[in-house]
Amino acid sequence: MPKRSNIVWFLAIGAALTGVTMPMGTPAIAVSAVTTHPTQKSDPLSDTAAAMRAYLQDLAAKKQFTGTALVVRRGEVLVRAAAGAADAEKHIPNRPDTVFRIASVTKQFTSMIVLKLRDRGLLDLDDQVCPYLIPAYIRTCPQAWRPITIREILTHTSGIPDIQQLPGFYAKLSQPTTTRKLIQRFVNKPLDFKPGTSWKYSNSGYILAGAIIQAVTRKPYGTVLHEEITGPLSLRHTGYSRGNPPAGYAKGNCTVGSPAAPINGSQAFSATGIYANADDIVRWDRSFGAHLVAPPATVKQAFTPQAPCPSSGCLNLPSSAYAFGWLVDRLHGHRLRYHPGLLQGYAASNMYLPDDDIAVVVLSNVEDTDTNGIARHLATMALKSASAHDR
Incomplete structure (x- = not known):
């Protein structure tokens, strides 16, 4: 039986947030759907959200981050992430809404x-x-x-x-x-x-x-x-x-x-x-x-x-x-x-x-x-x- 992804990412820029839990057998990193409005130049918040995701992804790969992370600025979610297992024995992953x-x-x-x-x-x-x-x-x-x-x-x-x-x-x-x-x-x-x-x-x-x-x-x-x-x-x-x-x-x-x-x-x-x-x-x-x-x-x-x-x-x-x-x-x-x-x-x-x-x-x-x-x-x-x- 394929294992569930051990890291699930929920990333939002501004008010656009659609959490997607990836199906069994997907790669180790799954990214939610993100909607942004195209601009002529890079959006600092979008760039920061991507950098945060990369930072947490690197920590998770090194087994230095297991749990959830949430960053919100003025009511807008910059990053919402979860990594590792909430219950390893039962193969239950951590999710952004997991209770600790x-x-x-x-x-x-x-x-x-x-x-x-x-x-x-x-x-x-x-x-x-x-x-x-x-x-x-x-x-x-x-x-x-x-x-x-x-x-x-x-x-x-x-x-x-x-x-x-x-x-x-x-x-x-x-x-x-x-x-x-x-x-x-x-x-x-x-x-x-x-x-x-x-x-x-x-x-x-x-x-x-x-x-x-x-x-x-x-x-x-x-x-x-x-x-x-x-x-x-x-x-x-x-x-x-x-x-x-x-x-x-x-x-x-x-x-x-x-x-x-x-x-x-x-x-x-x-x-x-x-x-x-x-x-x-x-x-x-x-x-x-x-x-x-x-x-x-x-x-x-x-x-x-x-x-x-x-x-x-x-x-x-x-x-x-x-x-x-x-x-x-x-x-x-x-x-x-x-x-x-x-x-x-x-x-x-x-x-x-x-x-x-x-x-x-x-x-x-x-x-x-x-x-x-x-x-x-x-x-x-x-x-x-x-x-x-x-x-």
């Missing part, structure tokens, strides 16, 4: 929920966290935790050690758990530094944020996510499940052909537990400019720097500051908001350039994929084409 675990890209959703709850007067960013956690999640507040605020857990300035760096975290990642049990793993650990005095990435803080969301709403995190964000924005392929994402999601791999142990969503929770596809994330990115998800002042605060990054950059990536679930930086002089994601079997990157309305999303079900590097390269290409096109 997005790992730490989850944090921008959790932060926005907290900001919206603040807007309603259910909490304040400078409230101490312990009163929200007792007694449902902790019995008493550790002395070292008493000054820690909600703002600090959202901006990685609390000093609480990262649960993912503690012994045994990955050994338990496939097992169901509860929010209380997650918090018990780090509640009595010494702080890495005095709260508010430094910056160090900590998934633990975002687990606490999810607990606080549940405490003030008296609803499960996934329900609040739907009510506050995915429902209003019609993000139909985005959500949180305490077990596995819906059927058909991409299965994780450590490297190409080396399956990773499955992740139980309850272990990832509000720090890394959301699943989504690329189209939904682009819709999420572009909702901020239209103020569809929150009022202008709240959106502005979400991207306002809260903590300066170390000299090496936050997460050792180019960045000047951390906001609420977003790294803040500039790319070739243009304002950039982004966040990477990395968790057993998955890698992700969500980049948005607000002044140019360029969204770049790269999702992979192969953990060692450099999704952030790929996204940055695609964003650079999109910026250059935009400059040439607008001249």
